[in-house]
Amino acid sequence: MPQIAQLAATYSSQIFWLLIFFGFTFFVVGRGMVPKVMETVAQRDKQIADDLFAAERARKQADEEEASWRARENANRAEAQALIADARGKAAIATADRLAAAQAVIDGKLADAENRIAEACRSAAAEIEDVAADAARDIVSRVAGLSLDDAAVRSAVKENLVHG
C-alpha cells in the first residue's frame, strides 16, 4: 500500500503542496472570485424582486385608477340620466300646457259657432214667421176679402207654427 509504504518519504511534500494549492484555491478562487459570483446572483435576485415589486405596484395603481374611473363614469351616467329625466318631465308639462291652451281656444270657437248657429236659427224662424204672416194675410185678403190687422195675423201664425 503506497499510501503507508511511502508515507515517511512523501508526507512532507504531500502536506506542503496540498496546503499551497488548496491555499491558492481558497484565497484566489474561494475568497477572490466566489464572493463576486454570489454578489452577482444576489444583485440579480434583488433586481428581479424589485421588478416584481414595481410591476405589482403598477398593477395596483392601474386597478385603483380603473376603480376611480368607474366611479366617475357611474356618476356621470347618473347625472346624464337625471338630466334626461328632468328634460322629459319639463317637456311633458309644456306639452300638457299647450294642449290645454289649444283646447281652450277650440272650446271658445265651438261655443261661438254654436251661438251663431242658434242665432241663425232664431232669425231664420223669425223670417219664416214674417213670410208666413205676409202669406197668410195675402191669402186671407184674397180669399175672404178681409183686411186683417197685422198683429192679429202674426199671433195666429205664431200659434200655428208653435202648435203645428
Next chain:
Amino acid sequence: MAAEGKVDPMHQFSIHPLFGSDSWNIGGYNIAFTNSTLWMAIAALLLFVFVAGGAKRQLIPGRWQMAVETFTGFVDGMLAANVGPNGKKYVPYIFSLFMFILFANFLGLLPLGVIGLHAFTFTSHFSATGVLSILSFSIVIIVGFAKHKLHFFSLFVPHGTPALMIPAIFVVELISFMVRPFSLGLRLFVAMMAGHVLLEVLSSFVISSGNASLGLFAIAGLPSFILMVGICALELLVAGIQAYVFALLTCVYLNDAENLH
C-alpha cells in the same frame, strides 16, 4: 505492467517525484514536486479557470456562468440549511473544499491511460485528505472557542443529560468529537482508493484472462469488462458524493461550533 502479465492494483497510488526530489527542502523536510503535486496543481488550475470563466458578472448569465452560479448556490444552500444565516461567511471555504475535492476525484477518473498518461487521484492518499480534514477540524475548534469561549465544552453535554451521567457522557461525546477529523479524512481516502483498486483488479482480470485463452476471456474477462463499465459510472457518482459528504460534514461540524446544540 501488462507486458509482465501482472497488474499491481496498488501501483497506481505510488508517488513518483517528477523533479526536485533531492534538492527541494524546507527545514530539512523534502518537498519534491511529485505526480501527486502535479494533479493538485491541475485541479487547482482547472478550478481557477472554471470559476474565472463564470465570474463575468453578467446580469443575464451565460451557460458557463450559470454552471458556476449553480455550484455557489449549492454550497450557499448547504450552509444555509445546516448552519443557518451564520454560515454565509464559510461559503468561500466550503466552496473551495467541495470543488477542490470534486475536481480531484473526477480528474483521477479520467481515462488518460488511453493516451499514455497516468491520472493520479491525490484524494486516495490520507496524507492529503488528512490535511483537509485537519484544516476543517481546526476551523471548527477555533470558531467554537472564539465564539463560545469555554462554554464550547457544553457541546459535549447534550440537553437533558442527568447530572449523574454527565462525566460519562462528556467522555463519550469528547471521544466522538475527537474522532471526527480521522473519520472525515479516512472516509474520502478509503472511498476513492477502494473504487480505484476495484477497477484495477477487474482490469487485471480482463488482461490476464485475455492473455490466457479466448474461452477464459469469454467466461471471466468479458463479464469483468462489462462490470467495469458499470463500476466506472458508480465511481463517477462516488466521486461527487464523497466531495459532497466531506463538505456536508464540515458544515455540520461548523454548525456545532456556531450554534452549539
